[in-house]
Amino acid sequence: MNYNWNWGIFFQPSPEGAGTYLGMLVTGLQWTVVTALCSWALAFTLGSIVGIVRTLPQAWARRLGDAYVELFRNIPVLVQMFLWFFVLPELLPQAAGMWVKQLPNAPFWTAVVCLGFFTSARVAEQVRAGILALSRGQSMAGLALGLTRAQTYRHVLLPMAYRIVMPPLTSEFLNNLKNTSVALTIGLLELTARARAIQEFSFQVFEAFTAATVVYLLINLVVVGAMSLLERRLRVPGFIMAK
Amino acid sequence: MPMIEIAHVSKWYNPTFQVLKDCTLDVAKGEVVVVCGPSGSGKSTLIKCVNGLEKIDQGTITVDGIRVDAPETNLPKLRARVGMVFQHFELFPHLSVTDNLCLAQMKALGRSRDQAVAKAMALLDRVGLKAHARKFPGQLSGGQQQRVAIARALAMDPIAMLFDEPTSALDPEMIQEVLDVMVDLAREGMTMMVVTHEMGFARSVAHRVVFMDQGEIVEDAPKAEFFGKPRSERAQTFLSRVLVASH
Numbered sequence: 473m474n475y476n477w478n479w480g481i482f483f484q485p486s487p488e489g490a491g492t493y494l495g496m497l498v499t500g501l502q503w504t505v506v507t508a509l510c511s512w513a514l515a516f517t518l519g520s521i522v523g524i525v526r527t528l529p530q531a532w533a534r535r536l537g538d539a540y541v542e543l544f545r546n547i548p549v550l551v552q553m554f555l556w557f558f559v560l561p562e563l564l565p566q567a568a569g570m571w572v573k574q575l576p577n578a579p580f581w582t583a584v585v586c587l588g589f590f591t592s593a594r595v596a597e598q599v600r601a602g603i604l605a606l607s608r609g610q611s612m613a614g615l616a617l618g619l620t621r622a623q624t625y626r627h628v629l630l631p632m633a634y635r636i637v638m639p640p641l642t643s644e645f646l647n648n649l650k651n652t653s654v655a656l657t658i659g660l661l662e663l664t665a666r667a668r669a670i671q672e673f674s675f676q677v678f679e680a681f682t683a684a685t686v687v688y689l690l691i692n693l694v695v696v697g698a699m700s701l702l703e704r705r706l707r708v709p710g711f712i713m714a715k
Numbered sequence: 716m717p718m719i720e721i722a723h724v725s726k727w728y729n730p731t732f733q734v735l736k737d738c739t740l741d742v743a744k745g746e747v748v749v750v751c752g753p754s755g756s757g758k759s760t761l762i763k764c765v766n767g768l769e770k771i772d773q774g775t776i777t778v779d780g781i782r783v784d785a786p787e788t789n790l791p792k793l794r795a796r797v798g799m800v801f802q803h804f805e806l807f808p809h810l811s812v813t814d815n816l817c818l819a820q821m822k823a824l825g826r827s828r829d830q831a832v833a834k835a836m837a838l839l840d841r842v843g844l845k846a847h848a849r850k851f852p853g854q855l856s857g858g859q860q861q862r863v864a865i866a867r868a869l870a871m872d873p874i875a876m877l878f879d880e881p882t883s884a885l886d887p888e889m890i891q892e893v894l895d896v897m898v899d900l901a902r903e904g905m906t907m908m909v910v911t912h913e914m915g916f917a918r919s920v921a922h923r924v925v926f927m928d929q930g931e932i933v934e935d936a937p938k939a940e941f942f943g944k945p946r947s948e949r950a951q952t953f954l955s956r957v958l959v960a961s962h
């Protein structure tokens with residue numbers, strides 16, 4: 473193979489005008505991180521609500537929650553991205569559709585909403601599993617003390633449920649982060665998209681994607697490290713995890 | 716007027732399985748009633764109906780004059796006044812012993828943290844666990860956990876206490892420390908409904924013993940009468956079996 477390695481490429485000016493190729497990578501990283509955090513905030517909120525709904529005593533509520541999870545979990549994330557970006561604006565009333573299409577940073581908002589809903593289904597699954605891992609006696613004890621059902625969830629069930637599912641939630645967070653790269657298909661200039669642009673401008677394909685790979689790995693390490701710190705801080709003295 | 720009034724209560728878990736059959740039982744203020752019977756006879760189900768943790772299909776349950784089964788009843792408010800102790804303690808593992816005792820005092824009764832802590836400390840002292848106030852449930856023995864659970868229920872200043880086999884998940888050497896607390900409570904005049912097979916407890920503090928079998932209240936007799944000679948054959952057989960097992 474005749475390949476001209478050139479790691480110096482990152483310090484050369486980018487053809488986009490201001491800045492270097494490294495600068496392109498950094499702005500890509502910023503979009504990746506911001507998209508991942510915003511969509512996670514949405515996914516965590518929605519997923520917690522749906523996960524709780526799926527453990528309520530009312531059967532109709534549980535079925536509604538189940539349907540939500542099946543819907544968002546079973547359609548490939550790429551298809552969902554296209555549906556939100558290309559199809560939804562056409563289905564809306566004309567004025568609303570136009571507004572959506574002309575939104576500044578439309579790919580960003582679309583990616584946040586799309587990944588938020590997609591990942592929320594997976595978060596819901598974990599939150600439900602966490603609550604069900606607790607004995608039925610825990611909610612009975614809360615209710616028997618005179619707490620309302622909402623208070624029982626807030627003060628008795630959820631604090632333990634979140635602790636129990638912290639490891640799978642961490643991997644859902646990382647999956648969500650990786651899924652932000654799918655948003656390059658709708659024009660979000662995130663890390664992968666920027667690596668591809670560097671390759672197209674400079675033909676330094678190996679350097680571009682090696683750099684992107686390393687950055688993804690580093691983020692992973694930081695997240696895993698931060699989560700295990702958090703896990704240690706929230707550890708319940710004397711409590712042995714059932715699983 | 717009885718403190719707890721269970722009248723003609725029936726309950727089905729599904730159309731073909733009737734778990735409670737026309738149960739009628741009163742517990743007067745200050746009375747201690749022990750409920751016993753073979754496994755699966757519906758004892759836990761009945762006691763959980765008293766504070767509305769299980770719904771009934773027929774009959775009525777009244778606690779301190781309030782209908783538990785009426786849709787307009789504010790169940791959380793009623794439950795806050797009825798203590799319940801479970802077989803498996805059900806302490807909240809992520810909260811310290813003190814916080815286990817304070818949570819419902821603050822959230823359900825609206826007491827301030829200072830008031831709640833003061834109450835908690837007094838009760839922990841009473842059950843002999845003041846030194847463990849800052850520990851977590853997972854750091855205590857079973858007997859200690861159950862005493863904390865009793866203290867947690869008492870912190871709400873209950874008008875009655877329900878116990879569902881409070882000692883049956885404990886190692887034998889820890890049973891007495893829990894029974895001691897319960898005996899004290901009974902002697903102070905607490906209204907108590909206690910599902911247990913501890914016949915020693917029944918003998919020393921119960922006023923009445925109720926025997927259940929297959930969802931029915933087969934026998935409801937004053938203690939002396941029950942231990943003297945139960946009327947029903949089923950209760951006799953059961954009694955001879957538990958008395959043999961516990962000696």
Ligand SMILES: Nc1ncnc2c1ncn2[C@@H]1O[C@H](COP(=O)(O)OP(=O)(O)OP(=O)(O)O)[C@@H](O)[C@H]1O
Nearest residue numbers: 728729734752753754755756757758759760761880
């Ligand atoms: N949620 C439920 N759904 C269906 N059946 C149930 C449910 N809970 C209990 N049962 C059944 O109802 C019957 C009575 O149960 P219950 O727990 O009240 O008995 P128990 O007298 O407390 O027995 P034990 O001494 O074993 O605690 C049992 O046959 C049990 O299998």
Ligand SMILES: [Mg+2]
Nearest residue numbers: 758759760880
């Ligand atoms: Mg039982």
